[in-house]
Amino acid sequence: MAEAEEFVYRATVAPAETDPMLQLLIEGDIEVLGLMPWSSNGTFLTNVSRGDDHAPAIYKPHSGERPLWDFPGGLWKREVATWELSDELGFGLVPPTVARTDDRAPMGPGSLQAFVPALFEEHYFTLRERSDEDLVDQLRKLCVLDLVANATDRKGGHCLVDSEHRVWAIDNGLSFHREFKLRTVIWDFAGEAIPGAMLDPLRALVDEGVPHRLARWLDDAEVDAVASRAAGVLGSGHFPHDPTGSRYPWPLV
Structure with missing residues (x-):
């Protein structure tokens, strides 16, 4: 497998079984590294690993969400849904994002999204x-x-x-x-x-x-x-x- 750092740049139009980053997000162990600053909900930087492969990812557990009057709970599902839509349309605009509901999700069910090493001074x-x-x-x-x-x-x-x-x-x-x-x-x-x-x-x-x-x-x-x-x-x-x-x-x- 290629170096994990390369995965975040790939278009994610391949099915999960052939896309290395999706496989890592779906199957990898999640180590929480810290809380992301300036987030209104609990958003955590993690390291996801499987064997020798690893990559940074953003974990948004349901348990970290603040209640909203106009949206039901489970915003993490909408994170996954947006990736699904982007991928279905072939737009490739959303970093690979999966649902983690297994017992290795450290704070319970939530979304796990590949971390993009972006130019953070840009918006x-x-x-x-x-x-x-x-x-x-x-x-x-x-x-x-x-x-x-x-x-x-x-x-x-x-x-x-x-x-x-x-x-x-x-x-x-x-x-x-x-x-x-x-x-x-x-x-x-x-x-x-x-x-x-x-x-x-x-x-x-x-x-x-x-x-x-x-x-x-x-x-x-x-x-x-x-x-x-x-x-x-x-x-x-x-x-x-x-x-x-x-x-x-x-x-x-």
Whole structure:
């Protein structure tokens, strides 16, 4: 197996049995290294190991969640669901994320996500200033993902970039609400036509239904809402406007 540090950069469109990072996250032992600062819920840096292979990962246990009035408990499931959606669409924007519900999860059931060694001085607002069209296209793709996932907390600091100029979306737990609750900093593309290559993957969600790999993490109303939002994006074909000016998270970064 290649060095574990390489795994976090790979696109995760392969099934679990052939993707080394997913296998490590699913089967590895979890050692908690410490609490991540500035997190509203319990978020832990861990080392995940299996034999000679190891990699850093972010563990978000259910037991560390603070109750919210507008979301049910189990935000960790929505972290997994966002990766499932990104992977199903072939977008590759979310670091590999799995559910750990076995007795080796040190604080109980939760999500385990590959840690991205990003350029942490960068965030959405610094990335948007760049003239790198490939990077900007990745941000457009993230906007499409967030529209379908109904991202409710896409802060600028939740958009990372690594040394290979690849964009990653993290902190995805506030998503998939049955009611439209989109709150994001990504409004720069409002009114633009969405590229066909970003729309085409949504057609299966509408024509064939939401796949089980995603639906299993949501309730029936939330699943129906995913298909409805995908249909809405396809029908419009354009990035939306925010006429109210109120669909921003706080703080912005």
